[in-house]
Amino acid sequence: MLWVLAGRPAIRVAVIAAYVVLVEWSRALVITAPFAATAALIVGGIALMLSGAGWPLERLGIGRSHLALRILGGCALAVVLLLPAAARASASPILPAFLAVPAVVVSIGEEIAFRGALYAALEDLGGAPVAIIGSTALWTAAHALSHPPEFLVAVAGAGLLLALWRWACKDLVGPIIGHVIADLAI
Amino acid sequence: MKRLALLASVAVVYLLAAWMVAPGFYDGFAPQQPYNWVCPPVHISGNLPPSSGHLVIKVINGISDATAAFTDDGQVVIYFNFGVFDATGKSVITVDLRPVSPCPKPSGLTLATNTYLITADAPLVKRSNLKMLYSDIVPAPSTVYLSTSADGPWSSIGANSQAEPFTINTATDRLGYFAAGYPANAVSHGGPSSQVLPIVIAGLIILVLVAGIPVAMIRRRNRNGEAE
Numbered sequence: 001m002l003w004v005l006a007g008r009p010a011i012r013v014a015v016i017a018a019y020v021v022l023v024e025w026s027r028a029l030v031i032t033a034p035f036a037a038t039a040a041l042i043v044g045g046i047a048l049m050l051s052g053a054g055w056p057l058e059r060l061g062i063g064r065s066h067l068a069l070r071i072l073g074g075c076a077l078a079v080v081l082l083l084p085a086a087a088r089a090s091a092s093p094i095l096p097a098f099l100a101v102p103a104v105v106v107s108i109g110e111e112i113a114f115r116g117a118l119y120a121a122l123e124d125l126g127g128a129p130v131a132i133i134g135s136t137a138l139w140t141a142a143h144a145l146s147h148p149p150e151f152l153v154a155v156a157g158a159g160l161l162l163a164l165w166r167w168a169c170k171d172l173v174g175p176i177i178g179h180v181i182a183d184l185a186i
Numbered sequence: 187m188k189r190l191a192l193l194a195s196v197a198v199v200y201l202l203a204a205w206m207v208a209p210g211f212y213d214g215f216a217p218q219q220p221y222n223w224v225c226p227p228v229h230i231s232g233n234l235p236p237s238s239g240h241l242v243i244k245v246i247n248g249i250s251d252a253t254a255a256f257t258d259d260g261q262v263v264i265y266f267n268f269g270v271f272d273a274t275g276k277s278v279i280t281v282d283l284r285p286v287s288p289c290p291k292p293s294g295l296t297l298a299t300n301t302y303l304i305t306a307d308a309p310l311v312k313r314s315n316l317k318m319l320y321s322d323i324v325p326a327p328s329t330v331y332l333s334t335s336a337d338g339p340w341s342s343i344g345a346n347s348q349a350e351p352f353t354i355n356t357a358t359d360r361l362g363y364f365a366a367g368y369p370a371n372a373v374s375h376g377g378p379s380s381q382v383l384p385i386v387i388a389g390l391i392i393l394v395l396v397a398g399i400p401v402a403m404i405r406r407r408n409r410n411g412e413a414e
Contacts, residue, residue, distance in 0.1 A: 066405075068397070068401050069401055069405070072393070072394055072397055072398050072401060075390045075393050075394050076390075076394050076398075078390055079387055079390045079391055079394065080197045080200065080201065081200075081213070082383065082386070082387055082390075083201060083204075083387065084201060084204035084205045085204075085383060086383045086384050086386075086387040087205070150207050151207050153203045153206075153207075154200065154203040154204040154206075154207055155213070156203070157196070157199050157200030157201075157202075157203040157204065158200055158204075158213060160196050160199070160200070161193070161196045161197055161200045164192060164193050164196050165193060167189075168189035168190070168192070168193055179213075181386075181390070182213060183213060185383055185386050
């Protein structure tokens with residue numbers, strides 16, 4: 001489908017954006033049902049990963065060059081993402097063990113979807129500024145059902161930081177590692 | 187350099203935004219609504235008192251209606267199916283849910299939730315499903331305990347293996363005092379588990395610094411080598 005839409009970047013952006021936001025909203029709604037949490041998170045995460053299908057890995061920001069730096073960058077991003085919670089460590093949540101694998105799948109899925117496929121499609125449409133602002137806006141909208149309104153500014157801040165990393169370092173490995181560590185830790 | 191400065195600026199913006207929301211921003215699956223404690227753990231600040239609940243169930247043709255009773259803050263929900271109560275001679279059945287204060291401290295058990303007294307003016311004759319929320323800043327409870335008195339004795343009525351995140355579900359054919367928890371010897375009590383997070387952060391900072399410096403030096407050497 002992506003190849004069919006390659007000549008129509010605006011339609012491609014609309015299709016990917018609608019798909020990832022729909023997946024995120026569906027996941028947020030289904031997760032509240034009893035016994036559905038793990039399955040909803042894993043299926044949702046895999047569905048998000050599918051948005052990256054058809055893109056060359058380097059267009060998604062995934063590669064082996066400077067791998068050590070990418071991994072270290074991911075650790076640095078995790079420090080920034082976790083710092084506010086760590087500063088209030090006396091009240092930081094504990095992730096139940098059964099949610100560990102789903103947390104990893106969802107984190108990878110979200111990065112491939114938002115900073116990978118959506119970013120690449122938006123960049124083709126209007127360049128880096130459109131990709132950074134657009135992916136951040138859609139990331140924030142996608143979290144509207146899973147986070148209370150007062151948290152959405154912080155959600156947007158995290159999205160902007162990860163999108164800027166993607167632009168500045170042309171890298172998605174760092175955001176994936178940072179996101180995975182952050183979601184596993186809290 | 188310009189990109190690095192931009193990244194640093196946005197990192198500061200994020201830190202400020204995340205700091206301004208209480209109890210701090212988490213992107214994981216933790217509920218953003220803090221648990222309301224009767225007796226908050228010592229490291230909790232800004233606690234709100236938990237709510238009670240009240241429900242009047244209609245009795246239609248001698249059968250109690252299907253409905254759910256819950257506390258106003260949603261921390262406890264009990265689901266009643268059709269005819270779960272012995273409604274003989276009644277036109278309505280009243281159910282009350284009340285957080286118990288002072289907090290029971292049963293020996294040999296660690297309670298991870300408030301204790302709730304659930305009463306009805308008719309006895310249960312069938313099992314009803316009970317859902318209890320628990321706090322995301324304490325270890326997850328392994329079972330739900332039931333007692334006829336706040337002083338005990340407490341008996342485990344089990345728990346479904348996997349409910350919604352931060353909830354524990356079970357079924358009960360009796361009402362009384364309910365609390366979720368685990369045997370006191372089941373987990374270590376070396377300190378709050380949430381202390382893990384600062385250790386994780388410290389470890390990551392050390393990793394970035396210790397590994398970052400040689401990696402940066404190698405990169406610089408390679409670049410200089412290419413220039414020559």
